[in-house]
Amino acid sequence: MATVEECRQALNDLATRLAANAEAQGKLDLDRTLACRLTDLGAAFHGRITGGRLVDITDGDDPKAKIALVITSDDLIDLVNGRLELTRVISSIRANPFDLLKLRKLL
Numbered sequence: 276m277a278t279v280e281e282c283r284q285a286l287n288d289l290a291t292r293l294a295a296n297a298e299a300q301g302k303l304d305l306d307r308t309l310a311c312r313l314t315d316l317g318a319a320f321h322g323r324i325t326g327g328r329l330v331d332i333t334d335g336d337d338p339k340a341k342i343a344l345v346i347t348s349d350d351l352i353d354l355v356n357g358r359l360e361l362t363r364v365i366s367s368i369r370a371n372p373f374d375l376l377k378l379r380k381l382l
Contacts, residue, residue: 277348279318283332285355286311286320290329292355296381297327305377307370310340315347327381342370342378 277285309329310321321337322329346354346367353359361382368375 276315277352279313279316279348282311282313282316282318282348282351283320283334285352286322286329286332289355290322290332293324293381294328305374305381307341307374308337308339310337310343311351312336312343312345313348313351314345315349324378342368342374344368 305327306325307323308321309324310319312319318334319336320332320334321340322332324330324342344351344364344367346364350359350364350367354361354364361379365375368378370378
């Protein structure tokens with residue numbers, strides 16, 4: 276099981292990757308709140324995806340987030356590090372289908 280700090284770092288790494296991918300994709304119309312709920316740690320983070328970039332990552336949940344990733348800490352680490360494909364955790368992502376397609380382009 277990963278630690279809360281490792282998960283926080285993974286989300287910051289993901290933000291860096293999304294920023295690079297957003298530049299490569301050009302302007303992407305995706306402006307949504309995001310929550311990441313770590314089921315095995317009982318912890319959560321939230322932020323905002325805007326223009327394809329993940330910004331304002333903070334501790335705590337956002338129950339009204341438009342996109343929610345409900346995942347174990349190890350799966351989050353593996354997903355961010357490319358050891359787990361998005362298609363394997365697609366059922367862990369709660370979002371409308373159009374947002375999910377846009378998010379998939381960024382990852």
